[in-house]
Amino acid sequence: MQTAQLTWHVRRNAVAYLALLPMAAIVVFAYLGTMAWSIRLSFSSSRLLPRNDFVGFAQYTELFGTSRWLTSLENFAFIAVFFLAICFVLGTLLAIFIDQNVRAEGLFRTAFLYPYAMSMVVTGLMWQWILNPDLGIERTMRDMGFSGFVLDWVVNSNTVLYAVVLATVWHGAGLVMALLLAGLRGIDTDLWKATRIDGIPAWRVYAFIILPILRPMIVTSLVLLSISIVKMYDLIVAMTNGGPGNASEVPAKFIMDNLFERANIGLATAASTTMLVTVLLIIAPVLYSQYLGKKGSSA
Amino acid sequence: MSVAELIAPAARRPVTSQQLWGRIGIYAFLGAMTLFFLLPLYVMVVTSLKTMDEIRLGQIFALPRELTFDAWKVAWSSACTGLDCTGLRVGFWNSVEILIPSVVLSILLGALNGYALSFWKVRGGNVLFACLLLGAFMPYQVFIYPLVRFYAQAGIYGSLPGVVLTHVIFGMPVMTLLFRNYYSGLPTELFKAARIDGAGFWMIFFTIILPMSVPITIVAVIMQVTAIWNDFLLGLVFAGRENLPMTVQLNNIVNTTTGERAYNVNMAATILTSLVPLAVYLGSGRWFVRGIASGAVKG
Structure with a gap:
């Protein structure tokens, strides 16, 4: 485009450019600028205050020699895998069962999705109380005569992650249900008639025909749940505060503790940069297939 | 029967x-x-x-x-966090003060961005939008420390404007996406006709586009009220001691008490904190699901 034409274009749309200034400022300063600064700090020796020196990958070496960080990564992997798998299976089953012409459908839907409206803090505190071994389910069951009953997940470092997964599944499974149910409602009824005439058993229809059709909804719900799990901080703070010991430490909490309590900015930014790179590596293929894959087939 | x-x-x-x-x-x-x-x-x-x-x-x-x-x-008016025994009501009103400007500003900006991006030819608009969306996937921990420094420089760290700005920043990706997708589904004829009649950017926005945005605005309000009310991390970091939101205060009441825990007060406080999102959820019905579905990245 010629310069004169460009000037004319900008002048004609000047107000539109002005209107987008807040967004541009936020993208440049609040997103890209902060991200760049975080990455920069991860190569410095900053502790309580930011420093402008350059120490190479020293913070990263220290980070991956810190057992608390390694534990938090392992915990994150455990929680993410089981949370996503259980939410997917449970949410899918709930959607399919609700879709069987059941009565009081609205009641079931409401009951399965309401946890998603609650905050993570509330979710954590609620389950912390229910799983409390002194006065919660364990005590109740023992008093009922099951004297050997043990449910000490939140206070036992070997099992505390089960408690975290339980609480997060309770919070998130309804999301998968809601999105898949919407998808199931959009499926042509002729498809069901055709498979019935062919005598294909219902579970095979679901597994090999319906679920592949619902792929976009499945991807959407898993992406949303993944974002929530990467950001997970409040649930851990409320439910276990990372304990017992470091048994339920997660990366987001590790970073926050090092930023604001342990005054170790270099280490914290090295950890957040690691998270950033990990998230990019995971979402890049998903976004690529969602965007470019669709464009290729539908255009 | x-x-x-x-x-x-x-x-x-x-x-x-x-x-x-x-x-x-x-x-x-x-x-x-x-x-x-x-x-x-x-x-x-x-x-x-x-x-x-x-x-x-x-x-x-x-x-x-x-x-x-x-x-x-007790939970409402005299539960203690540390030495303050003023109950959750302080947090409740803080949350209200944070909520109202955050919701209004983030939705207005989202609508404006969506409008400018889908009806006006703005060079670089899509690149800007893509950066913004990518930001939605990133863990907050990458942005937080540099933001704290920026805010401290600007003198808004630990204040109500600070936390509101933060909610506007982190609500922007989803709000912009929501309105952009909605507007790209509207017929362009009306917009073109208004342009030919000589209507400008703001005229078209306020007289034609905004009146057509009622349904999507309802979805946006539901999403933002739930998200901002349930926020813990941003309120904890940016709001300052005077403006701590209800979720932070709830966690302080439950998890920092010394001596025997008053479980009945804790649970009453937990319910009180979840009343707003629960009311939104129960009152909004299918709109809530629509919000979840349209908040997903669809391109």
Whole structure:
């Protein structure tokens, strides 16, 4: 485009450019600028205050020699895998069962999705109380005569992650249900008639025909749940505060503790940069297939 | 009505005994899952209505023997966080003060961005938008420390404007996406006609586009009210001691008390904190699901 034409274009749309200034400022300063600064700090020796020196990958070496960080990564992997798998299976089953012409459908839907409206803090505190071994389910069951009953997940470092997964599944499974149910409602009824005439058993229809059709909804719900799990901080703070010991430490909490309590900015930014790179590596293929894959087939 | 009739599919056909067992199975599964999802809510409510003496008996599922609302009163007006014994009401009003400007500003900006991006040819607009969306996937921990420094420089760290700005920043990706997708589905003829008649950017926005945006604005309000009310991390970091939101105060009341924990007060406080999102959820019905679905990245 010629310069004169460009000037004319900008002048004609000047107000539109002005209107987008807040967004541009936020993208440049609040997103890209902060991200760049975080990455920069991860190569410095900053502790309580930011420093402008350059120490190479020293913070990263220290980070991956810190057992608390390694534990938090392992915990994150455990929680993410089981949370996503259980939410997917449970949410899918709930959607399919609700879709069987059941009565009081609205009641079931409401009951399965309401946890998603609650905050993570509330979710954590609620389950912390229910799983409390002194006065919660364990005590109740023992008093009922099951004297050997043990449910000490939140206070036992070997099992505390089960408690975290339980609480997060309770919070998130309804999301998968809601999105898949919407998808199931959009499926042509002729498809069901055709498979019935062919005598294909219902579970095979679901597994090999319906679920592949619902792929976009499945991807959407898993992406949303993944974002929530990467950001997970409040649930851990409320439910276990990372304990017992470091048994339920997660990366987001590790970073926050090092930023604001342990005054170790270099280490914290090295950890957040690691998270950033990990998230990019995971979402890049998903976004690529969602965007470019669709464009290729539908255009 | 017999049991068989009651649980039969809505479309009346003669029911074989195999189908009958199938129906029983469906309801048994849905019923069991409803119990699982509602149980924490039930436990929370009954615990909040008991006296501590009764809670110490350890029957977490039992109904209260004598109904008392004392715990609710304490939770609202005199529960302690550290040395302050002012109850949750301080946090409630702080949350309201944070919520209202954050919701209004983030939705207005989202609508404006969506409008400028989908109706006006702005160079670089899509690149800007892509950067913004990518930001939505990133863990907050990458942005937080540099933002704290920026805010400290600008003198808004630990203040109400600071936390509102933060909510506007982190709400922007989803809000822009929501309005952009909605506007790209609107017919462009009206916009073109208005342009030919000489209407400018703001004129078209306020007289044509905004009046057509009522449904999507309802979805946006539902999403932002729930998200901002439930936020913990941003309020904790950016709001400052004077403006801590309800979720942070709740966690402080429950997890930083010394001495014996008042579980009835804790549970009353937990319920109080979730009342706003629960009311939004129950009042909005299918709009809530629509919000979840349209908040997903669809390109």
